[in-house]
Amino acid sequence: MAAAIPTSSVALHGNARHRCSTLTPISGCRLYRIKCSGENSTSNSPTKQESAPENALLKIAWYGSELLGIAASFLRPPSPVEAPDNYLNLATDGSGAVNRVAVVETIKQDFDRSYFVTGQLTLDAYEENCEFADPAGSFKGLRRFKRNCTNFGSLIDKSNMKLTKWEDFEDKGVGHWRFSCIMSFPWRPILSATGYTEYYFDAQSGKVCRHVEHWNVPKMALLKQILRPTRGFWLWKKDG
Template identity: 65%
Template sequence: MATTLVYPTTTITCIIHHRFISRPPPALFSKISSSNNRNHLHLTKIRCTIGGGGGTRDDDNSTTTTTDNDSSGSMNDLLLKTAWYASELLGIAASLFRSNQNTTTTPIIIMNNGGSSSINNVIDRSIIVDTIKQDFQRSYFVTGAVTVDAYEDDCEFADPAGSFKGVARFKRNCTNFGSLIHKSNMKLMKWQDFEDKGIGHWRFSCTMSFPWKPILSATGYTEYYLSKESGKVCRHVEHWNVPKMALFKQLLTPRRGFWSK
């Protein structure tokens, strides 16, 4: 038997099952049937579905688990964002002590056939793609040797920790991050072309110059969305194939053999 109760904002559907059993188990809802045999129980079980979500709720365990997972995810995001902004500020501070001789030069786009590919001054897609691939050879993530002419001035840059706009800020962050690295290795593994974007799959590892010499290692891919008006990159979205907190833990883990020194 099914009973449905409807309130202004909540629908509760209850399904009532009846069955006879020979021995009394621990049950929340039960009553003794005195019609035939006093050793038998007439068990009534009520299961209710709340809110039309399609699930049946017998207790509060599912709600508690969901709440705990949400809280844990929010805390992980907060820690990652805190570490991201802290590294940005640390990079800015380190740049104040960096010699001007170590400042990276800004590559420029080398146009084929004298420049743009159309009368609308849209840069040819192949030129942008070749430029990005050349930037990978320069490990632009950690050197700051990025070709800013391949990006819109207000290009959006996003990664698992957050996002911001401005190619100048991106170049500065990459340059400053590079000053915190002892050595690094970055390689473009595969390139894919789509209608509105290109995707570069990469592999990256580095040893940080912190006293405990942590090692960061990851694979991932970056989406380069191209503007229809200029042909330049208007969105640069990084995806890391490691859990968010794994990167944070790598940053805090001393290099193997560090404590034996």
């Protein structure tokens, strides 16, 4: 009977880790026995574990900002001239569906009006029960979205929003944008990001039934921007 001394090695391939044990003969016998076992790498586990509290914190911040916007809407003085709803009856075809080209054109015009912070969007381009989603969460309701945009704008001193690219697909359009603003909080934080919004069109009405925002920055980075004072703020505060 040949005696053998086991040796082992660990190899990493992609996301999997393989451990091989080789029995090396010491009695001159040319018999090798290799036993390999593999297990998935858990290197991504901490990220998944950390994402849960991060998502919870982001949701709290999102709903908190919505409530803050509602409170600010009651505190701000009434405007002498309220901006009317941008309600435009879009042309429909024989089946009753609005023209896709017309919907896309109104979306581009809404970008020119910085609808994200003014709430001035073409209502007839959207389903009344349209779903609005972003990295923090989602909800349904065109009026709620318009209200949130208007209230968010009341928390901003200066802003700039620009549509940089538009893409057309069979069931949706994608608008790429660049956004920056100075918020009216006492520490004057600057929020700056790029991203894109997917506009899904309802097959029957032709209107937007889903409005999904994507930000090209990590979710927590957006929150940190809001919490970070403007450069020189503390020096200005001290001198004041």
